[in-house]
Amino acid sequence: MKKEQQTPRKYTLVALPGEGIGPEVVEACLRILQALAEVEGFQLQVKHGWIGEPAKARFGIALPLETLLMCEESDAILFGAVTQGGLLELRRYFELFINLRPVRPSPHLLTSSPIKPDRLQGVDLLFVRELASGIYFGTSGRDCDHGFHTMHYTDREIRRIARVALSYARDRRQHLTIAHKENALPHIPWTRLVQGEAQNFPEVRIEPMLVDNLAMQLVMRPREFDVILAGNLFGDILSDLGGAIAGSIGLLGSASLNRSGFGMYEAIHGTAPDIAGKGIANPLGTLAGVMLMLAEWGETEAVQSLSTIQDRLLSQGYRTADLYHGEESSQILVTTDELVALFVREIQNTKVS
Ligand code: IPM
Ligand code: MN
Numbered sequence: 328m329k330k331e332q333q334t335p336r337k338y339t340l341v342a343l344p345g346e347g348i349g350p351e352v353v354e355a356c357l358r359i360l361q362a363l364a365e366v367e368g369f370q371l372q373v374k375h376g377w378i379g380e381p382a383k384a385r386f387g388i389a390l391p392l393e394t395l396l397m398c399e400e401s402d403a404i405l406f407g408a409v410t411q412g413g414l415l416e417l418r419r420y421f422e423l424f425i426n427l428r429p430v431r432p433s434p435h436l437l438t439s440s441p442i443k444p445d446r447l448q449g450v451d452l453l454f455v456r457e458l459a460s461g462i463y464f465g466t467s468g469r470d471c472d473h474g475f476h477t478m479h480y481t482d483r484e485i486r487r488i489a490r491v492a493l494s495y496a497r498d499r500r501q502h503l504t505i506a507h508k509e510n511a512l513p514h515i516p517w518t519r520l521v522q523g524e525a526q527n528f529p530e531v532r533i534e535p536m537l538v539d540n541l542a543m544q545l546v547m548r549p550r551e552f553d554v555i556l557a558g559n560l561f562g563d564i565l566s567d568l569g570g571a572i573a574g575s576i577g578l579l580g581s582a583s584l585n586r587s588g589f590g591m592y593e594a595i596h597g598t599a600p601d602i603a604g605k606g607i608a609n610p611l612g613t614l615a616g617v618m619l620m621l622a623e624w625g626e627t628e629a630v631q632s633l634s635t636i637q638d639r640l641l642s643q644g645y646r647t648a649d650l651y652h653g654e655e656s657s658q659i660l661v662t663t664d665e666l667v668a669l670f671v672r673e674i675q676n677t678k679v680s
Pocket of ligand 2: 563564567595
């Protein structure tokens with residue numbers, strides 16, 4: 328929630344590390360955040376809660392009441408990763424229907440993407456994904472030899488996320504692409520409903536696009552898109568494509584917000600069991616989530632500082648394993664801890680200078 332500027336500014340944050348690399352990237356970001364808080368003059372109180380497998384082991388369920396109560400009393404949630412359990416329930420409980428997933432390839436990482444660098448220059452995308460409805464939450468079941476999940480959207484649910492996407496588009500480059508599949512799923516008329524809301528945003532150019540075609544166009548000409556609005560499932564799939572555009576899924580962060588601005592912040596990657604426990608996970612995805620959180624709090628200087636430092640470290644060649652190409656001699660392979668230490672040093676240097 329946006330806070331009134333008070334001195335000293337104080338925030339309470341619930342960390343939900345979860346599973347796999349979740350705890351590693353969350354702890355990494357908390358260390359960076361604490362160093363930043365000291366320099367930027369805000370206070371951060373962090374509590375740890377349980378979700379996913381660790382919660383099941385301790386409380387018998389993936390999202391215990393203790394965790395929900397803790398979150399209710401906080402200004403935000405910093406989330407790690409889970410394989411599944413608890414996350415959808417958390418999104419639903421807090422009605423986090425707005426999911427923002429920005430994708431802006433760093434100029435220092437253009438060769439990390441399989442897409443040609445000249446197509447990536449200047450790419451600046453914002454996926455707005457509906458997060459609290461759709462096929463993730465429709466009627467579902469399994470019986471003997473068949474199962475089903477239902478894609479269900481009320482017009483109201485589509486309209487409210489449409490207004491969010493439209494207002495972001497208005498404040499950016501006035502272009503909104505709607506991901507839909509109305510040739511096969513005509514009863515969920517995204518295009519018509521979004522166009523209805525767009526009457527109040529005359530400056531925004533609306534471009535409905537079949538989601539399969541959109542997936543291809545995003546690879547071929549990513550620069551020509553601005554805000555992309557998608558339902559829950561399509562938004563999930565398309566935003567991973569954003570990982571390929573940025574160079575690694577490990578770089579992307581997301582904010583999941585409800586109508587009052589309360590939110591959960593996280594990387595868009597999952598638990599990455601193949602690298603969990605090795606200390607090599609990329610914390611920059613979660614840090615991107617942290618930057619979205621700080622921006623929501625109005626801590627714009629802190630965001631600017633983090634993004635400048637990240638830019639500098641990438642330009643100096645520091646890379647976690649997911650981004651490291653041994654053949655490029657200018658690159659320096661770093662562990663999660665080493666990258667955190669570099670951030671902390673840079674943050675503290677800004678204090679001195
Ligand atoms: C994401 C994840 C989740 C989703 C999974 C873990 C249920 O892939 O946040 O993108 O599909 O929403
Ligand atoms: Mn996903």
